Amino acid sequence: MGYERILLKLSGEALLGEHETGIDPATLARFAREIAEVRGLGKQLAVLMGGGNLFRGADLADEGYDRGTADYMGMLATVLNGLALMDSLERIGETVRLVSSLKMEEVAEPYIRRRCIRHLEKGRIVVLTCGLGRPFFSTDTAAVQRALEIGADVVFKGTRVKGVYDRDPEQFPDAKFYEKLTFEEAMAQHLNILDQAAFALCRDNDLPLLVFNIFEPGNLLRAAQGDSVGTLVKG
Numbered sequence: 001m002g003y004e005r006i007l008l009k010l011s012g013e014a015l016l017g018e019h020e021t022g023i024d025p026a027t028l029a030r031f032a033r034e035i036a037e038v039r040g041l042g043k044q045l046a047v048l049m050g051g052g053n054l055f056r057g058a059d060l061a062d063e064g065y066d067r068g069t070a071d072y073m074g075m076l077a078t079v080l081n082g083l084a085l086m087d088s089l090e091r092i093g094e095t096v097r098l099v100s101s102l103k104m105e106e107v108a109e110p111y112i113r114r115r116c117i118r119h120l121e122k123g124r125i126v127v128l129t130c131g132l133g134r135p136f137f138s139t140d141t142a143a144v145q146r147a148l149e150i151g152a153d154v155v156f157k158g159t160r161v162k163g164v165y166d167r168d169p170e171q172f173p174d175a176k177f178y179e180k181l182t183f184e185e186a187m188a189q190h191l192n193i194l195d196q197a198a199f200a201l202c203r204d205n206d207l208p209l210l211v212f213n214i215f216e217p218g219n220l221l222r223a224a225q226g227d228s229v230g231t232l233v234k235g
Contacts, residue, residue, distance in 0.1 A: 002226030005044040005120060007147035008035070008156045009139065012053035012081055014214060021053060023084050032088035034220045035125060039094065043224050044120040046150060047085065048128040048143040051077030057135070071135035075102060078139070082129040083107070095124045101133030101142075113149045120150065140198035148205055155207060156223060157194070158214025163231030164193055179228070182235045193233065208234040 010031065017024025038045050054077035060070035079100060086096045097119045100108035108129060109115070119126050131142035140157075147155045165175040166189065178191075183203035186193055193199060193211060202209050212219050212230025223229045 002041075002224050003043065003153040005150070005152045006038070006046070006154055006156055006224060007143060007150070007152040008045065008047045008158070008220070009050070009143040010047050010081075010085070010158060010214075011050040011139075012056075012077065013050070014053075014158055015081060015084070016053050023053065023081065028084055028088050030217070031214075032085065032092060032094075034218075035085075036089060036092055036094050037221050038224045039123065039125055041221075041224065042123075044123075045224075046116065046120065046126040046128055046146065046152065048131075048139060048146055049078040049081045049085065050139045051075070051081055053077075054080060068135040071137075072102075075130040075133070078129040078131065079104070079107065082127045086127050089125060089127075096127060097124050098127050098129065101128075101130040117150050126150075138195045138198065140194045141201065144194070144198045144201040144207065147207060148201065153208070155202065155209050156220070157209065157211045158220070159211060160213065160215060162213050163211045164191055164233070166191070178231050181231060181233045183233060186233055202233070206234070208232060 015023045015028055017027035051074045055073045057071035057074035060073060061067040082098050086098045089096045098108040099111050099116060101111045103110055116126050128146055131137055131139050132145060143155055161169050162177055164178045167175045169175040210223055210230055210232050212223055214220060219229050
């Protein structure tokens, strides 16, 4: 039951814990344990890392950096997060492959689609870094693109709130929660779920998207098992 091959988009901000920047070891360790639990069910799991806890290309560009240079800085930040996650997973006995869309052989394997699929088939956790390896593409877009390439059944996007609402529930307590949505319904209501390019890739390729509160203990495992968690966007 549930999903067999999953791509989890794990944002850099999720690793902050109570810090304003950097990586909180306790938060990282908890995510590692929950990812290991999913793998322990026999699920195939790839994790695409964000880097916003260290550098975000768009924010750096707003401060005057060249956008291409800023995006490459953001990509390198995802490698730091990926190394940290790999270390946490290996310390609890998991087999992990760190993969980069930029060449850095001393640190990570190059992204090769068929090799990543083979790692998943062998029960290894694949940690994807450097997005698509090109500036001007978000990690949302990279997550959906890689999910399509490896044949994932679903994209998981972890957030700080229960799922998708008609407006920001942190600002509007009466915001309406959606348990299920179609892509057309989400577009018609201008719901900000993913950036437009990523959302269009999901819609055009009929790739389900599950948005849920990743900070709620056990939610990742329940989502992988197909339980009702967060908001499912499909169809």
